[in-house]
Amino acid sequence: MSTKRTFGQEASVEQAYELDVAAVDEDGFEVVEERPELRPTVELEIQAKVDTNHPDAGVSGLTLEAEERMLAREWEIAKTRTRWDDRPESDREARTRRMVSDQSRARRVEFQKRAASVDRRLEPGRVDPRERLSREELAAVNQQATRIHRMVKSSVSRAVLSKQLAERLVRGEELVSAAVAVIEKQWTRPGGIVPIAKVGDVPRGEVTVEGRVERLWVPSHPAIMQVGLLEDDTGRIRFTVWKKSNQAMVKEGERVRFRAAEKNWYEGRCSIALTWWSNTEFPDRGAWWE
Template sequence: MSTRDIFGNDVSGRTDNEQWATWAAEEGLEAEAVDEDEIYIVDERPELHATVAMETRTKVDTNHPDTRRAGLTLAAEERIEAREWEIERTRTRVDRSPESDREHRTAQVVEQESRERRVSFERRAASVDSRRDPDAPDPRERLSGEELAAVNQEARRIQVGIPEAGSTAAISRELAEQVLRTGDLLSATVAVADRLKTQPGTVTPISRLGDVPHGEVDFSGRVAVLWGPSHPAIQQVGLIEDETGRVKVTVWDASDQPWLDEGERVRIHGAAKSWYQGRVSVALTSRSRVVFPERETWQEQIS
């Protein structure tokens, strides 16, 4: 007796028809007896096939670089592991509540760290300027109510006149220290204003350029006159004036600075200061910066 399965292959061993029928019934198949010695198994169960969308999704999931590590560099594997770790950590909230205050707590931590860094910087700066020591007692606490009001009013006036001087609070603290030292608000105001006018980064009146204690100055004015240079290394030479005075300006050819025109208003930052025959003069180097306020205003109007 030969026995065949549904694919027509011979089944090793021999069995009787009853055993095949019992097996087919257990499997949910129908057994059809052709003759006494041969049985055909017929599978009438529906054949299942994956849809096109399922096959496409399977290929994407299998071949996507984020799902398989084979062939990736060590750096790529580390990035994947770090991203998975960050996703898992983000999902797990500390407070385990639907509405997390994580953003608020993060802002508080950042603000605290910023405050600590600022205090640390001010302590280092206090070695050069004692006025910046954050641990020093506030001199404004030693003033009376009327004195403190007058100091704050003068500090606001200084800040309006010298925008680069800093915050009103910092000016009022320095002014209060000067008042306690001299006992006179007027002289303290003059001293503080003079110092702030000559500090680095402040636009200094031309008449006060000689009082600036450092080698580079910032000032503004109008080009009064230009004349021919006496040396090929000089691009331009002339005078710039404001309401307080005039200063000689030399533009070196190697400085790569824009050309100045007579009558034009300019603002110069980082000009090198020098002295000649007892008079202060400035030179524009590659580190200097020239701003033309009237040109910028004209460009804004036509744009």
């Protein structure tokens, strides 16, 4: 049975419709529904007439305020899409490139000034030491730089090596002693290939060496994958490859390069071991797609 709330008690709507009379309570008063009628105020009616009869009013059914807000938004979108300087002879792109270039140059100079506080050779405006050398001295320096670059197999360019040599010559050193100092510096720098005879002198725990596998032995422990001797023009060194290092297998007579090999000492002799952080390279092997 459907019911509705009354002022007195609940009454049956169906019964009221069946009798076709107004529903009354027990005291005989007519039951009134609690449904207030919503009517617009006088201000709202006046504003609706103004908005409807306004000559600029559109057909969107919006109020005047909403219409103005929508038109302002459309004007803003159109304005942002329009280029400020849209003349055919405009140099806007050129001015932008110059501004970006100037800002980049200023940031680079600022960075060089900060770097110069650590290394004076990086000071902006510093004269290249090679400009102070004669033509014969510069030719000898470039020749030594080429030889050092080929010897140490460093990632440093020949231009950087010649600049380092020139700096030492300007300070009064001989070319031979300057070349030896630069070679020692390249051998001891991180990532540079160290001659096997110089491995023990490198003040680091990891080195990069290159040579030929002279001999391989049977590992004495199940955790060892390979053990053998690596030889180059300066000497020999024993190497150990652990199974957990996940390295590639090497063969006798093959030229290999061990990167980030860990140094070990036993009874006054230096050896190297390939760990998980090491890497094995084969310079004589072709690319895999060949």
